[in-house]
Amino acid sequence: MRTLLLDCNYFPVKIISWQKAMILFLTERAEVVDEYEDQLIRTVSTSYKLPKVLRLFQTHKLSQNVKFTRMNVFFRDQFKCQYCEIRLPSNELTFDHVIPVSQKGGTNWENVVTCCKGCNTHKGSKTLKAANMKLLKVPKKPRWSPELCLRLLENDPVEWWNFFPNRLAS
Ligand SMILES: [Zn+2]
Incomplete structure (x- = not known):
């Protein structure tokens, strides 16, 4: 199970493991925006639903480097x-x-x-x-974008798409 991490402006910054998401939530650095209804984590005293989307309370500095692959x-x-x-x-x-x-x-x-x-x-x-061929456009290094840098997997929740402003079909 993975969690989509947003910055305080609801901009997607990372996809993290649910374990990491729980740490961010329990240390009060982030709030839950959406959760997996059917995935419970039990502790001795209480239980939590697994976060599906988590929002940081602070802005997050994005790494601007898009890997050349x-x-x-x-x-x-x-x-x-x-x-x-x-x-x-x-x-x-x-x-x-x-x-x-x-x-x-x-x-x-x-x-x-x-x-x-x-x-x-x-x-x-x-x-x-x-x-005698022409290029569609001049190739350049792309800017960081969630569509490019956060790879969605087939079984990731569809709700995440709402946070991807220009999602590209793959
Ligand atoms: Zn061709």
């Missing part, structure tokens, strides 16, 4: 090939070095984009110009 590149590009705009599941996508590695193109946010296998084969190790 294959999956995060797909999320940034909304699972769309950056050449032909087709949207595919992650296992049917690959990524492309805009400036080819053979021409010293880096493996970083500014040079790697989501790509379908067809466009990837077509582009090969050519530059955009040589391949």
Whole structure:
């Protein structure tokens, strides 16, 4: 069971274990916004429902760094090939070095984009110009956002979606 942690402005900052959530709650650093109705934790003297959503009493400083990973590149590009705009599941996508590695193109946010296998084969190790292809948008390092940085799992509660302002489909 996981708990969605919000800052005092109801902005999602983290997904934490229920154990960690209970510590925050019991030490009065956070309040329960929503709870799992069917999950009880018993102590000697009392019992608590497991927190589903917890709100911190203070603001929380977010780490602004979005890790450069294959999956995060797909999320940034909304699972769309950056050449032909087709949207595919992650296992049917690959990524492309805009400036080819053979021409010293880096493996970083500014040079790697989501790509379908067809466009990837077509582009090969050519530059955009040589391949006569165009990018949908200039690749950049994305800003921190809950949609990008807090990965929801399939069995996470649907109520959490209410706190994700721009949830992307995965
Ligand atoms: Zn494509």
